Amino acid sequence: xxxxxPLEQRTAAELMTRDLLTIAASESVLMAWELMCKAEVHHLxxxxxxxxxxGVIDAQTLTSTWNAAAPRHARRPxxxxxxxxxxxxxxxxxxxxxxxxxxxxxxxDYVPVTNEHGGLVGLITAHDLIAALAGAEHDIAPRSAxxxxxxxIEPVLPSTASAHxxxxxxxxx
Numbered sequence: 001x002x003x004x005x006p007l008e009q010r011t012a013a014e015l016m017t018r019d020l021l022t023i024a025a026s027e028s029v030l031m032a033w034e035l036m037c038k039a040e041v042h043h044l045x046x047x048x049x050x051x052x053x054x055g056v057i058d059a060q061t062l063t064s065t066w067n068a069a070a071p072r073h074a075r076r077p078x079x080x081x082x083x084x085x086x087x088x089x090x091x092x093x094x095x096x097x098x099x100x101x102x103x104x105x106x107x108x109d110y111v112p113v114t115n116e117h118g119g120l121v122g123l124i125t126a127h128d129l130i131a132a133l134a135g136a137e138h139d140i141a142p143r144s145a146x147x148x149x150x151x152x153i154e155p156v157l158p159s160t161a162s163a164h165x166x167x168x169x170x171x172x173x
Contacts, residue, residue: 007132012099013092015132016113016122022047023078025054029065032057032075032081043110045120046078053120055082056112089114092121096132099124 004010022045023032033043044060065081067073082146088106090099091115102111103126114124 001067008095008097010096012090012094012096012111012113012122012124012133015096015099015128016056016092017126017128018122020045020123023057024049024173025077025079027078028075029062029078029081032078033062033074036062043123044078044115045112045123046082047120053112053114055087056110057081058108058110058125061110074165087112089118090124093115096129100129103129116128 004014021035021039021041023035025046026047035044036042036059044057046054046057049053061081065073088102088108088111090102090111090112092115094102094113103109109126111124111157112120113124115121
């Protein structure tokens with residue numbers, strides 16, 4: 001077990017999650033929900049077509065704005081759920097108390113970590129802070145490149161024939 005300096009002396013770079021699942025700005029709210037469920041995450045950074053960081057969709061916002069009576073709302077772009085005021089971010093060198101203050105001031109349970117050009121380099125959640133405080137933080141892999149690993153999952157829908165085979169449910173993947 002490695003020893004760390006006191007939490008208040010550590011930086012965002014030491015606690016942030018670097019390997020992030022993202023969603024494209026053109027994707028739907030329904031796709032965001034599917035990604036969160038499949039990946040078991042509560043926060044999805046949103047990127048433009050060039051990979052630029054636009055904001056974060058969180059599960060709380062998604063579920064609080066869900067309208068089952070209007071199915072078309074599920075097809076609207078995820079950008080409709082991004083907050084109007086500019087997103088609060090921190091730099092990798094921000095101390096953990098500064099990260100916690102940023103979360104409190106923004107009223108969120110997460111804060112994106114961006115570089116000096118506004119590019120997303122990581123994300124810190126309240127869970128990360130609590131885990132670090134409890135001494136149970138996850139191991140952060142060393143960086144091998146200048147960019148974080150960003151993943152995008154595409155849904156694969158069954159063909160019409162197999163989806164309507166008369167069994168009443170879809171088979172295994």
